[in-house]
Amino acid sequence: MKSTAISVSDLTKVYGDRPALSHANFEVPMGTVCGFVGPNGSGKTTTIRMLLGLIAPTGGTGTVLGHNISHPEKYLPQVGAMIEGPAFYPALSGRENLNVLASLGGFPTSRVQGLLDQVGLGDRGGGKFKTYSLGMKQRLGIAAALLPQPKLLVLDEPTNGLDPSGIQEVRNLIKDLASDGTTVFVSSHLLSELEMISEYLVMLRLGKVIFSGRTQDLLAAQQPLLVAKPEYAVDLGKLFEIAKSSGHQVSLVDGALHIVSDPEWAPSLNRLAFEAGVTLASLAPVFPTLEETFFEMTGE
Amino acid sequence: MIHVIIAESRKLRRPTLLFSTMAITVVLSGLFTSLLFLLINSKDGNGKRGQMISPASLSLPNGVVTGFTSTATLLGIVALCIFAAQTAQEYTFGTLRNLLVRQPSRMKILGGKYISMIIFAIVMDVLSLIISVIASYALAGHAHVTTVLWSSGAGYREIGHAFLNVLITTLGFGTLGMILGLALRSPISSIAIGVIWVLIVENLLALAVKKSGPWLPGYLISNVAEGGSVDISYQRGLLLGGAYLLVGGAVVSYLFKKRDVSN
Numbered sequence: 106m107k108s109t110a111i112s113v114s115d116l117t118k119v120y121g122d123r124p125a126l127s128h129a130n131f132e133v134p135m136g137t138v139c140g141f142v143g144p145n146g147s148g149k150t151t152t153i154r155m156l157l158g159l160i161a162p163t164g165g166t167g168t169v170l171g172h173n174i175s176h177p178e179k180y181l182p183q184v185g186a187m188i189e190g191p192a193f194y195p196a197l198s199g200r201e202n203l204n205v206l207a208s209l210g211g212f213p214t215s216r217v218q219g220l221l222d223q224v225g226l227g228d229r230g231g232g233k234f235k236t237y238s239l240g241m242k243q244r245l246g247i248a249a250a251l252l253p254q255p256k257l258l259v260l261d262e263p264t265n266g267l268d269p270s271g272i273q274e275v276r277n278l279i280k281d282l283a284s285d286g287t288t289v290f291v292s293s294h295l296l297s298e299l300e301m302i303s304e305y306l307v308m309l310r311l312g313k314v315i316f317s318g319r320t321q322d323l324l325a326a327q328q329p330l331l332v333a334k335p336e337y338a339v340d341l342g343k344l345f346e347i348a349k350s351s352g353h354q355v356s357l358v359d360g361a362l363h364i365v366s367d368p369e370w371a372p373s374l375n376r377l378a379f380e381a382g383v384t385l386a387s388l389a390p391v392f393p394t395l396e397e398t399f400f401e402m403t404g405e
Numbered sequence: 406m407i408h409v410i411i412a413e414s415r416k417l418r419r420p421t422l423l424f425s426t427m428a429i430t431v432v433l434s435g436l437f438t439s440l441l442f443l444l445i446n447s448k449d450g451n452g453k454r455g456q457m458i459s460p461a462s463l464s465l466p467n468g469v470v471t472g473f474t475s476t477a478t479l480l481g482i483v484a485l486c487i488f489a490a491q492t493a494q495e496y497t498f499g500t501l502r503n504l505l506v507r508q509p510s511r512m513k514i515l516g517g518k519y520i521s522m523i524i525f526a527i528v529m530d531v532l533s534l535i536i537s538v539i540a541s542y543a544l545a546g547h548a549h550v551t552t553v554l555w556s557s558g559a560g561y562r563e564i565g566h567a568f569l570n571v572l573i574t575t576l577g578f579g580t581l582g583m584i585l586g587l588a589l590r591s592p593i594s595s596i597a598i599g600v601i602w603v604l605i606v607e608n609l610l611a612l613a614v615k616k617s618g619p620w621l622p623g624y625l626i627s628n629v630a631e632g633g634s635v636d637i638s639y640q641r642g643l644l645l646g647g648a649y650l651l652v653g654g655a656v657v658s659y660l661f662k663k664r665d666v667s668n
Contacts, residue, residue, distance in 0.1 A: 209411075
């Protein structure tokens with residue numbers, strides 16, 4: 106069994122009488138990519154800030170890289186983080202901003218140019234931060250998070266403002282880091298991105314953890330669909346009746362039938378349709394995406 | 406702590422901040438010292454609040470630093486602005502979270518930031534002293550001031566004392582700025598409140614409420630640069646002014662250590 110990079114137990118944060126996070130329990134195994142999802146205001150950033158020692162929990166406990174979160178000085182030298190978007194000094198260049206953080210953390214500033222190259226800012230490092238586009242700022246934030254050559258990388262919405270190729274680069278970067286043994290804890294509203302890279306997921310809703318575990322386990326628990334389309338639209342009614350009479354839930358969406366069923370029933374449906382004189386133009390199993398699962402679970 | 410000082414010095418030595426501050430220092434020091442000598446025969450006075458400072462008085466060993474000490478309050482105001490801005494900007498830019506992830510000890514962040522700004526203030530005061538002394542020597546002949554005693558051992562001691570006192574005043578105002586920056590978490594608010602309080606509110610209070618001057622922090626801190634005055638002794642300025650800053654500093658340090666960083 107893998108050891109855990111992050112473990113929280115009953116972690117709670119209350120502002121006034123409003124709980125931002127309520128009795129959260131989850132674990133992130135070491136060396137994995139773990140997606141952290143939830144609607145706006147569900148407590149993601151509050152959780153991340155507590156893990157980084159920026160805000161004090163109201164209750165509960167947690168460990169990061171084996172150390173209690175009440176002693177962030179023991180684990181933060183091995184943690185890289187970008188929280189709620191990149192925040193830097195506008196009057197300093199991108200390079201000098203990284204130099205400030207490198208000096209502060211006691212890391213060699215010789216590491217900075219390599220990181221700028223890695224995130225595609227190699228030739229723009231001398232430009233002032235305030236002249237950067239949103240995507241460039243985001244890249245600089247990622248470079249800053251990589252400064253300590255972290256064992257654990259915490260990224261809060263790392264693909265915000267990036268174009269499709271930038272998003273792909275970040276995805277590849279995360280995959281590369283994970284293959285080198287870095288644990289990546291990443292929150293994003295691009296659920297399709299997380300589905301592609303996350304082995305584990307922690308899902309929040311209204312300050313509560315509603316799922317924590319392997320992404321495949323979550324998706325496997327969802328009911329798959331068979332999408333069937335007859336060659337002629339007039340046969341939709343016949344096909345609908347066939348599926349319904351076989352005990353399946355059916356709905357008509359964009360000229361095709363969505364039948365809640367295991368993919369194994371597809372040959373039977375094909376045969377029944379043929380026997381009823383209906384030719385199928387297409388018949389395909391569709392598994393629910395993380396996005397669909399997310400909406401179903403969060404009720405958003 | 407040394408890592409924090411190095412990191413902070415990178416921010417303080419950015420050209421726009423460094424050169425503009427040093428330019429202001431040169432202009433203020435040159436202007437105040439020049440006026441002291443050029444207006445020496447003016448019936449409106451050539452010193453603070455219309456005070457007459459004669460050639461005989463300027464010929465004494467402390468004459469070489471009279472211009473420098475009269476610049477102290479404005480150097481202090483410059484320091485107040487810089488200390489306040491450098492502290493509060495971490496909140497407005499949201500950069501405090503980056504700093505605390507790289508250096509989780511909040512007291513080390515605060516201490517390193519303070520030390521780096523003290524070094525900055527020392528550079529500022531050294532430059533001011535150099536400009537003021539050069540201007541004093543350059544204009545002494547024109548004002549019929551003899552400079553023999555300036556170059557004596559007593560003159561050098563006066564330079565040392567004046568530098569120390571002006572530095573204490575500069576750092577006192579700078580510390581006030583840092584306290585305001587930490588308390589208000591906004592550069593504009595902390596600078597505005599600090600400058601308005603020191604330059605306007607305290608003067609109005611001193612005029613409106615008799616004998617309030619010896620209790621006002623800005624008056625007390627300014628007084629140290631002059632080595633004491635008739636109204637406020639040097640020791641009172643140092644001790645009571647220091648006590649105000651110590652209490653204020655302790656309160657905001659506690660807040661800085663305990664407050665959640667949620668921006």
